[in-house]
Amino acid sequence: MVSKKGYKNWHTTFSAVVARATMAKSATLGTSNLFIMRSGYFNSVDTDWYKKRFYRLLICIVVGYSILFVRLYYFQILKGEDLRRMAENNYVRLESLPPSRGLIYDSNGELLVDNRPSFNISIILEDAPNPEQVIKRLALLLNIPPAPLLKKIQGARRSQPFKPIILKSDVRRDELAVIKTRRFDLPGIIVAVEPQRHYLMESGASHLIGYLGEISQRELTSGRYPDNKSGDFIGKFGVEKTCGSYFLGKRGGRQIVADALGRTTEVLNTVEATPGKNVYLTIDRRLQKVAEDMLSKKISGAVLAMDPNNGHILAIASSPSFDQNALVEGMSHSEWKAVVANPLHPLGNKAIQGQYPPGSVYKIITAMAALEEGVVAADTEHFCQGYYKFRNRRFRCWQEAGHGNLNIREALAQSCDVFFYKVGEKLGVDRLARYAKGCGLGLRTGIRRDNEAMGLVPTMSWKLRRFGSPWQKGETRVLAIGQGFNLVTPVQMVSLISAVANGGIRYRPVIIKEIRDYDGTLLETTAPEILGRLPASKETLSIIKKGLEDAVNTRSGTGWSVRLPGGVMAGKTGTAQVIKLAEDRDTKEEDIPFRFRDHAWFIAYGPTKKPSIAVAVLVEHGGHGSTAAAPIAREVIKTYLELYPEELYPENTELGI
Amino acid sequence: MFDRRLVQHFDWVLLIITILIATVGVITLYSAVAGDPARSYLYVKQLYWLGIGATFMTAAFIVDYKLLEQWAVPIYLFSIILLIVVLFFGKVVSGSQRWLTLGPISFQPSELAKITCVIILARHFSKDITHEGMSVRDLFKPFLWVIVPFCLIAMEPDLGSALLILLVAGSIILFIKIRRGSFIFLAALGASGMPLVWSFLKGYQKQRILTFLNPDRDPMGAGYHIIQSKIAIGSGMLSGKGFLKGTQSYLSFLPEQHTDFIFSVLAEEWGFLGAVTMITLFLVLLVWGINIALRSRENFGTIVAVGIVSMIGWQVVINVGMTMGLMPVVGVPLPLISYGGSSVLTVMIGIGLLMNISMRRFMFQRFGR
Incomplete structure (x- = not known):
C-alpha cells in the first residue's frame, strides 16, 4: 500500500x-x-x-x-414466549368510549334536548364459545324470539370478531338485572351504557330540531361522515342534521387487558371522550309551546314568529308533528309506515317546505308596487261595487255589497279585491313580479335548513315557457289579489311582514343563536345578516303599515275580531283558494271537501310603534284567514308581549288582558 | 453503436436480489390483506406496480446515466414543480395533500424528489470533491438544493419523506467528507435550531414524537399500534406461526398492516429466521450497492450510488425500527415490501440507476474521458 x-x-x-x-x-x-x-x-x-x-x-x-x-x-x-401468550389471549384490546352528543337549548338557555343513559346488550363473538347457544339462552331470558338476534351475528364472525354486536338496545332495568345474575351462563355477552338522545319537549319543535337515526350504508360511503362508523346514530333531519358536526365531540377510548373469557382484568389507559358542542336556538320554548298548542287545534298548518330586528326565528311550528323520541328509540315497521303514508305529511316542515298561494296577504306587494310605480297615490280613490266587470266577465269582491269609495290604506285594511284588480291591471304582471322578487318571493330566504322551497313568482315569459300560451290580462287581476299561479312559503311571508315592520330591512332568518362548548365557553354567535331592502320608500311603507294597523284596529278591518287592547298589533288576512270554483260561489265552506277548502293566512307584527315580533300563520284548508289563522297569530303575539313586557312602549302598557 | 460490453457487464446479482426482495414483499402483502376482504385485491395491484416498476427500472439502466448529470438541473426543477403543483391540486388523503392524480393512477411527487435530490447533489459534489472535505461555505449551495424540496414536502405534510431527503443528503455529505470543524459547527447549529423546527411541526406530528419518547402518552393511537406491533413481532418467536397464520394481523389488530406495519406481519408469520433473512437480503443489496459505487470510476456515478444506497438503507432502518419501537411512527414505507405504487417506482428506478452505474463502469477505464 x-x-x-x-x-x-x-x-x-x-x-x-x-x-x-x-x-x-x-x-x-x-x-x-x-x-x-x-x-x-x-x-x-x-x-x-x-x-x-x-x-x-x-x-x-x-x-x-x-x-x-x-x-x-x-x-x-428472549421475550417471544410472553408475547406469544399475549397474542393468543388478545391480551390488549381497544374499547371505544363514545362521546356524549352536544345538547340543544332555547334562546334563554332552557334545555330542549339532552341524552339519557341507555343499556345495550351486545355480544363479542370471539369470547363466546358457542354464540348460537348463548343467544338462544339470552332470548329465553328476555322473552323474545331468538331468530332476529341470530340473524344479526351472521357473517360477523370472520370480519370483526372483537367488535361488540348490539343484540338489544335500551333494555329495561328488570331485564338488566336478569342478565346480570345469569352472567356466567352467558359468556361473551356484555352490557354497555350508551347515551341516548332524549327530546324534552314531547313532539315539540320536532321539525326544527329533527331526530337521529342509524347511519345508512349510503351515508357511510358518501364521505360526508368521515368520523362515523356503521351503527352510529347521526342527525337525519333538522338541526340534528344541519348542526351535526357541532354535536359530534371526540371519541375516547380505553386500552384494556382481557382474560381468555373476554372479561376486563385491567385498564391500562383511558382517554376520556370529549362531549360535543351545545347549540342554542333562537326559539323561545314558551312561545314555541303556545304556537304548537294553538296549531294543534287545526288539522294542519304552520306558524312562524320572527324578531324583525335581527331575523331570529322565535317560534317555528308545523302541524301535524311527530314524536322524535319514538323515532330514536326505534319504531315498528307499521308505525313508521303510518307516519310516512299520512296524507298530511307529518315529517314535512310546512313552515319552510310548504308552498301555497298567498291570497290577500299578497296585496301588501301589489300596494307597494302601485305606490312606488305611481299607479296610485296615497289619496287616489277607487270605487268598489262588489264586483269588477271586464268583457262580460265579473271579477267578484269578497264583499258582495261593495266597499264604496276607498283609498289604498282603506283598501288594504278592508282587503278590497276590486281596488287591487284595478291597480293590478295598470301595473301588469311583470312589474308586479319585479316587486314580488324584491320582497324575496320566488327565492329561498336562506334560512339554513334542508330543502327550503322557493315558491313561485309568475311572469309572462314564465307562463310562455311553462304552458306555451301567452299571458291573459285577466290573470294579472287574479294575481294582484294573490290568487292564480303565485306560490309562497310561510317563511317567506314571515320575512316579508318582518321587513315591513322594521322599515324595510330584509334579514336572513336565523335559527341558531350561538354555539357553546360543553363547559359553556361561547364559540360562535350568529350575527344578523341583511339580505337586502324592500323595494319601497319610507312613505310607501308607512302607508302600508297604516293599512295593516287599520286592518286589525278598525271596525271595518278584516282582522277586527282579533284586535289586541291598545292597538299593539297590525296584520293582514289572507284566504287562498285551492281550486278555482265557479265564479258565483254559494257553497258553504263546510260543504266543500276538506282538500278543496281555502287556505287561511294571517301575517302580523307588534307592537305597532316599535315592532319586536312578526308572525306568519298558515292553516291548510282552514277557511278564512280572519277566523282560522288570525287567532293563532294573536295568541302568539300576546304571549310574547306578556313574556317580554319591556318590549312594549309605556303608552301600550294598558295591555291587561 | 450499442456496446456489447453493456450486456456483458449487466448486473445479474443486483437483479436477483431485487427479485427476491420483491417476491418476499408480494407474499407478505398477500398475507397482510388476506383477512380484509376490502383490501384483499391489493397484492394484485402491487404486482401491477412491480410490472410498471420493472419498465421504469429498465429505462433507468438503458439510458447512459451520464445524461442524468447533464440534465440534472431540469430534472430537479421538474420535480420541484410537481411538488408545488401537488400543494395546490393534489388529492387530500387523511389530512395531507400528497398525491397527484393522472387518469386512473395517482403518485406522490415526494417519492420522485428523493431520486432527483440524489442526482442534483451528486452532480454538485462530483465537481469539487477533495481530500480535505467540505467546509460550511461549500455546503451552502447544496443546502439550497435540499431545503426547497424539504420544505415543500413538509408542507404537504409528509414528514417521513421530508426527513428522509434530509437523511440521504446528510449521508452523501458525510460520505464525501466534511471538515471536522464544519461538522461540529453544523451539528451545534442543528441542535440549537430544534426548538424552531418544533414550533413548525403540526399537532399530530408533535404527538407522534412525544408518543415515541413515551408510548403511554397516546394509548389509543400510535402507542397502541406500537404495542400491538411488538406483540405481533415477538409472538413470531424463532420460526414464526406460518404463512397466513398470523393472528395479530388477521384480526386487524395491526394498523396499516399493508403499508407501514407490514414488517410486523412478516415477523409474526416467519419468525426470527424469516425476519433476519429479509433484513439480510436488504443488507446484501446495500453492500452490493456500495460495491457498485466503489467500482464506478467517476465521481458522479459513485455519489449517485451512495445516495441510492442510503435512501434504501435509511428506509429499511426507519421502517423496521418503527415497528419495534426504535423510531417514532413516521410514514416511511419498507422498500419493495410495503404496498404503494410511488414507493415501488422510486425504489425500482433507484435500483435501475445502480444497474446503470454498474454496467457502465468499463466506460471510464481509459485515460481522459
Whole structure:
C-alpha cells in the first residue's frame, strides 16, 4: 500500500497515481486488470481515499442493522414466549368510549334536548364459545324470539370478531338485572351504557330540531361522515342534521387487558371522550309551546314568529308533528309506515317546505308596487261595487255589497279585491313580479335548513315557457289579489311582514343563536345578516303599515275580531283558494271537501310603534284567514308581549288582558 | 453503436436480489390483506406496480446515466414543480395533500424528489470533491438544493419523506467528507435550531414524537399500534406461526398492516429466521450497492450510488425500527415490501440507476474521458 504522503503530490506525479490506483483496485476486487482513473472534472481524489470512505459507510450500515437484529432477537427469542401468550389471549384490546352528543337549548338557555343513559346488550363473538347457544339462552331470558338476534351475528364472525354486536338496545332495568345474575351462563355477552338522545319537549319543535337515526350504508360511503362508523346514530333531519358536526365531540377510548373469557382484568389507559358542542336556538320554548298548542287545534298548518330586528326565528311550528323520541328509540315497521303514508305529511316542515298561494296577504306587494310605480297615490280613490266587470266577465269582491269609495290604506285594511284588480291591471304582471322578487318571493330566504322551497313568482315569459300560451290580462287581476299561479312559503311571508315592520330591512332568518362548548365557553354567535331592502320608500311603507294597523284596529278591518287592547298589533288576512270554483260561489265552506277548502293566512307584527315580533300563520284548508289563522297569530303575539313586557312602549302598557 | 460490453457487464446479482426482495414483499402483502376482504385485491395491484416498476427500472439502466448529470438541473426543477403543483391540486388523503392524480393512477411527487435530490447533489459534489472535505461555505449551495424540496414536502405534510431527503443528503455529505470543524459547527447549529423546527411541526406530528419518547402518552393511537406491533413481532418467536397464520394481523389488530406495519406481519408469520433473512437480503443489496459505487470510476456515478444506497438503507432502518419501537411512527414505507405504487417506482428506478452505474463502469477505464 502507498503511504499517506502520496496524496499530496498526485497532481505532479501522474503515473504514480495510476499505478497506485491499479494496485488498490486489484487488491480489493481482483476483477479488473485495466488502468483505472477517476474522471472527475477539475480536481479529484483517488481510490484509496474513496475506499476509506466506503469502509466507514459499510461500518455505519452494519452497526445500524445490527441494532435491528439485536432488537429482533430480544423480542422474538428472549421475550417471544410472553408475547406469544399475549397474542393468543388478545391480551390488549381497544374499547371505544363514545362521546356524549352536544345538547340543544332555547334562546334563554332552557334545555330542549339532552341524552339519557341507555343499556345495550351486545355480544363479542370471539369470547363466546358457542354464540348460537348463548343467544338462544339470552332470548329465553328476555322473552323474545331468538331468530332476529341470530340473524344479526351472521357473517360477523370472520370480519370483526372483537367488535361488540348490539343484540338489544335500551333494555329495561328488570331485564338488566336478569342478565346480570345469569352472567356466567352467558359468556361473551356484555352490557354497555350508551347515551341516548332524549327530546324534552314531547313532539315539540320536532321539525326544527329533527331526530337521529342509524347511519345508512349510503351515508357511510358518501364521505360526508368521515368520523362515523356503521351503527352510529347521526342527525337525519333538522338541526340534528344541519348542526351535526357541532354535536359530534371526540371519541375516547380505553386500552384494556382481557382474560381468555373476554372479561376486563385491567385498564391500562383511558382517554376520556370529549362531549360535543351545545347549540342554542333562537326559539323561545314558551312561545314555541303556545304556537304548537294553538296549531294543534287545526288539522294542519304552520306558524312562524320572527324578531324583525335581527331575523331570529322565535317560534317555528308545523302541524301535524311527530314524536322524535319514538323515532330514536326505534319504531315498528307499521308505525313508521303510518307516519310516512299520512296524507298530511307529518315529517314535512310546512313552515319552510310548504308552498301555497298567498291570497290577500299578497296585496301588501301589489300596494307597494302601485305606490312606488305611481299607479296610485296615497289619496287616489277607487270605487268598489262588489264586483269588477271586464268583457262580460265579473271579477267578484269578497264583499258582495261593495266597499264604496276607498283609498289604498282603506283598501288594504278592508282587503278590497276590486281596488287591487284595478291597480293590478295598470301595473301588469311583470312589474308586479319585479316587486314580488324584491320582497324575496320566488327565492329561498336562506334560512339554513334542508330543502327550503322557493315558491313561485309568475311572469309572462314564465307562463310562455311553462304552458306555451301567452299571458291573459285577466290573470294579472287574479294575481294582484294573490290568487292564480303565485306560490309562497310561510317563511317567506314571515320575512316579508318582518321587513315591513322594521322599515324595510330584509334579514336572513336565523335559527341558531350561538354555539357553546360543553363547559359553556361561547364559540360562535350568529350575527344578523341583511339580505337586502324592500323595494319601497319610507312613505310607501308607512302607508302600508297604516293599512295593516287599520286592518286589525278598525271596525271595518278584516282582522277586527282579533284586535289586541291598545292597538299593539297590525296584520293582514289572507284566504287562498285551492281550486278555482265557479265564479258565483254559494257553497258553504263546510260543504266543500276538506282538500278543496281555502287556505287561511294571517301575517302580523307588534307592537305597532316599535315592532319586536312578526308572525306568519298558515292553516291548510282552514277557511278564512280572519277566523282560522288570525287567532293563532294573536295568541302568539300576546304571549310574547306578556313574556317580554319591556318590549312594549309605556303608552301600550294598558295591555291587561 | 450499442456496446456489447453493456450486456456483458449487466448486473445479474443486483437483479436477483431485487427479485427476491420483491417476491418476499408480494407474499407478505398477500398475507397482510388476506383477512380484509376490502383490501384483499391489493397484492394484485402491487404486482401491477412491480410490472410498471420493472419498465421504469429498465429505462433507468438503458439510458447512459451520464445524461442524468447533464440534465440534472431540469430534472430537479421538474420535480420541484410537481411538488408545488401537488400543494395546490393534489388529492387530500387523511389530512395531507400528497398525491397527484393522472387518469386512473395517482403518485406522490415526494417519492420522485428523493431520486432527483440524489442526482442534483451528486452532480454538485462530483465537481469539487477533495481530500480535505467540505467546509460550511461549500455546503451552502447544496443546502439550497435540499431545503426547497424539504420544505415543500413538509408542507404537504409528509414528514417521513421530508426527513428522509434530509437523511440521504446528510449521508452523501458525510460520505464525501466534511471538515471536522464544519461538522461540529453544523451539528451545534442543528441542535440549537430544534426548538424552531418544533414550533413548525403540526399537532399530530408533535404527538407522534412525544408518543415515541413515551408510548403511554397516546394509548389509543400510535402507542397502541406500537404495542400491538411488538406483540405481533415477538409472538413470531424463532420460526414464526406460518404463512397466513398470523393472528395479530388477521384480526386487524395491526394498523396499516399493508403499508407501514407490514414488517410486523412478516415477523409474526416467519419468525426470527424469516425476519433476519429479509433484513439480510436488504443488507446484501446495500453492500452490493456500495460495491457498485466503489467500482464506478467517476465521481458522479459513485455519489449517485451512495445516495441510492442510503435512501434504501435509511428506509429499511426507519421502517423496521418503527415497528419495534426504535423510531417514532413516521410514514416511511419498507422498500419493495410495503404496498404503494410511488414507493415501488422510486425504489425500482433507484435500483435501475445502480444497474446503470454498474454496467457502465468499463466506460471510464481509459485515460481522459
